Structures are given as structure tokens and as C-alpha cells.
Amino acid sequence: MKFAIQVNEGPYQHQAADSAYQFTKAVLEAGHEIMRIFFYHDGVNNGTNLTTPPQDDRNIVNRWSELGKQYDLDMVVCVAAAQRRGIVDEGEMQRNGKDAQNIADGFRISGLGQLIEAGIQSERLVVFGD
Amino acid sequence: MSEQIKKFMYINRRAPYGTIYAWESLEVVLIGAAFDQDVSLAFMDDGVFQLVKGQDTVDVEMKNFSPTYKALGDYDVTNLYVEKESLEERGLTLEDLMPLTYEDEDDDWAEKDSIRLVSRAEMADIMDEQDVFFSF
Numbered sequence: 001m002k003f004a005i006q007v008n009e010g011p012y013q014h015q016a017a018d019s020a021y022q023f024t025k026a027v028l029e030a031g032h033e034i035m036r037i038f039f040y041h042d043g044v045n046n047g048t049n050l051t052t053p054p055q056d057d058r059n060i061v062n063r064w065s066e067l068g069k070q071y072d073l074d075m076v077v078c079v080a081a082a083q084r085r086g087i088v089d090e091g092e093m094q095r096n097g098k099d100a101q102n103i104a105d106g107f108r109i110s111g112l113g114q115l116i117e118a119g120i121q122s123e124r125l126v127v128f129g130d
Numbered sequence: 131m132s133e134q135i136k137k138f139m140y141i142n143r144r145a146p147y148g149t150i151y152a153w154e155s156l157e158v159v160l161i162g163a164a165f166d167q168d169v170s171l172a173f174m175d176d177g178v179f180q181l182v183k184g185q186d187t188v189d190v191e192m193k194n195f196s197p198t199y200k201a202l203g204d205y206d207v208t209n210l211y212v213e214k215e216s217l218e219e220r221g222l223t224l225e226d227l228m229p230l231t232y233e234d235e236d237d238d239w240a241e242k243d244s245i246r247l248v249s250r251a252e253m254a255d256i257m258d259e260q261d262v263f264f265s266f
Binding site: 040041080111117120 | 154157162167265
């Protein structure tokens with residue numbers, strides 16, 4: 001089955017980010033397809049490479065990056081939500097005159113149309129949030 | 131943009147201010163309107179407060195985005211289901227909500243109400259007919 005995932009909460013603050021990861025991993029290991037993971041609201045904070053959790057805790061951001069690399073996942077951070085919360089890639093850095101970027105490996109910044117498209121093209125859109 | 135038409139429902143469960151969910155949900159609805167899907171919005175729990183008229187956010191320094199709901203008709207978003215029990219539990223009636231209308235192109239552009247008051251049981255039936263939910 002073709003799934004799309006929406007993540008609405010940030011890492012560490014809310015378990016939704018963990019549940020989304022665990023569900024995504026289980027879906028892939030069961031042989032199904034994840035056509036896109038869309039990060040919205042505070043969920044965009046799953047995609048910042050500035051995260052530095054204590055060493056004895058899980059690294060939620062790196063975990064996404066590794067899963068994304070292993071399965072060639074399309075991990076999309078909403079641009080409007082990202083701009084509000086300071087998640088920046090090379091293009092956004094230049095467009096908005098910022099002096100840094102922090103998008104984590106495997107993530108890309110794009111528009112809300114990507115979420116709607118995921119709803120249309122997937123067989124199941126699964127939302128993780130509060 | 132897509133040949134496939136699905137029934138999309140946006141579920142609004144939060145108060146308009148306090149968290150950003152309501153505002154960012156509305157942003158998805160506006161973008162999504164360009165995709166020519168069969169769209170409806172559900173307002174339940176504290177989400178019914180999003181439609182209350184006379185919102186004044188000056189003192190809390192939040193952007194008052196409530197006028198945006200009035201534009202939904204122009205985006206062909208014309209099915210706004212409001213759960214009756216959620217209104218009643220909060221001491222609200224339809225009179226407390228903004229009048230939201232659209233012009234029906236299939237009926238000589240007659241102005242019609244976008245808000246449809248439904249019971250909790252009816253809401254469950256409406257949800258049962260949907261293909262995709264966005265829950266905010």
C-alpha cells in the first residue's frame with residue numbers, strides 16, 4: 001500500500017514525532033511504500049541539523065536522516081511553517097538574507113501543495129499530532 | 131491539477147488563538163483549494179470558536195485571521211460542517227457565528243449559507259464518506 005505521513009509536532013516535546021518515525025519504519029519494513037513525509041506546524045523542527053540531544057537519548061533528527069537515506073524517502077518541510085520557525089536551506093538563506101542554514105540531511109523545503117498532492121496520490125494519509 | 135477527485139475533510143478542533151493550529155490549517159485549505167478536490171471543513175470541540183463573530187485580537191497582539199473564513203466561498207470551499215453539540219457545550223448558537231456564504235453557480239449564483247449545522251451522529255456519517263482527513 002502507498003502511504004503518506006504528516007508530522008505536526010516537534011521532536012522531544014511531543015511523542016508524535018517518535019510515533020511517526022516508528023510507524024514509517026514499520027510500514028517500510030512490512031514492504032509498503034512511503035511516497036512522502038510532510039512536516040508541518042512545529043513538526044518542521046524534526047528537520048534542523050542544529051539539534052543536539054544528550055548522548056544517552058535518541059537523536060530524532062539523525063534518525064530521520066538515516067531512514068531517509070536507507071529508503072530514499074521524500075521528506076518535505078513546509079516552507080511557510082519553516083520560515084516562521086527558523087528552518088532554513090541554501091535557497092531560503094539567500095532569498096531571505098539569512099547568514100546560516102540548518103536543514104538536516106535528506107530533508108527539503110517545499111510548499112503546502114506537496115501535502116495536498118500526498119493526500120491525492122497516496123492510498124492512506126496518516127497524520128501524527130496532538 | 132489532478133484528474134483524480136477525492137473527498138478531503140479538514141477537521142478543526144482547536145480554538146483560533148492559543149496555538150497556531152487553526153491558522154496553519156486555514157493556510158492548507160487555501161492552498162488546497164487550487165487542487166480541485168471535493169473539500170469540506172468540520173468544526174468541532176473548541177474548533178467552533180474559530181467561527182465566532184466579532185473576534186478582537188488587538189490586546190493579545192495576535193493576527194486576527196477570522197476575516198479569511200469569509201473568503202472561503204470565493205475559493206469554492208462551501209461545505210463548513212459545525213457540530214451542534216460542540217456549540218451547545220460551549221453556550222454558543224448559530225447566531226454567535228460569522229455569517230458565511232457562497233454564490234451557487236448551479237443556482238443562478240444565489241447566495242447560500244456555507245455553514246451547515248449537524249449533530250454529532252450526522253458528523254460521523256459525513257466523516258464516513260470521506261477519503262482523506264487533515265486533522266488540526
